[in-house]
Amino acid sequence: MVASSGENPRTIGVSANGVEEPTESSGWILSGFDSNGMAVRLNISELDLRADPDGLIVGRSAKKARLILKDDSVSRAHARIALGDRLTMEDLNSSNGTRVNGRTLAVGEKAQIEQGVAIEIGAVRLTLTRS
Numbered sequence: 475m476v477a478s479s480g481e482n483p484r485t486i487g488v489s490a491n492g493v494e495e496p497t498e499s500s501g502w503i504l505s506g507f508d509s510n511g512m513a514v515r516l517n518i519s520e521l522d523l524r525a526d527p528d529g530l531i532v533g534r535s536a537k538k539a540r541l542i543l544k545d546d547s548v549s550r551a552h553a554r555i556a557l558g559d560r561l562t563m564e565d566l567n568s569s570n571g572t573r574v575n576g577r578t579l580a581v582g583e584k585a586q587i588e589q590g591v592a593i594e595i596g597a598v599r600l601t602l603t604r605s
Contacts, residue, residue, distance in 0.1 A: 501517060501518050501519045503515060503602070503603045508543070508545040508597070509545050510545075514543065514598060514600065516532070516600070523555070523561075524557060527556075528554070529556025532553045532555060533551040533566075535550035535551065539552070543595060543596075545597065548568075552566060552595055552596065553568065560588075561587050561602075562585060563584070565580065565581055566581070568595075568596065569596075573593070574592070589603055589604050
């Protein structure tokens with residue numbers, strides 16, 4: 475899993491229960507730009523998603539979120555990415571909203587996301603790709 479923003483994003487890998495790190499082809503990447511035009515990249519491990527059926531929280535606070543976006547427009551616990559039958563994004567009553575392909579999600583609404591989808595978390599604009 476990764477949490478970074480800036481010109482040189484860094485990757486942080488976390489294995490679940492001593493399981494080897496997933497290969498590059500076993501996850502997703504959310505990449506784009508924050509409200510200041512700085513590059514943002516979140517690497518999302520499929521193993522991490524499968525290990526937590528409630529999904530991974532995206533937010534500004536390391537205490538409340540596993541995927542960190544350091545941007546003032548992002549709430550401490552802004553949205554949730556979960557993997558069930560499909561990958562979904564859910565708004566968690568954020569201050570500045572979560573949008574999928576330009577459509578604002580209602581609080582608690584889950585939207586299916588797939589490769590190429592545009593996601594806005596507050597003022598952070600991201601595109602989802604498969605790694």
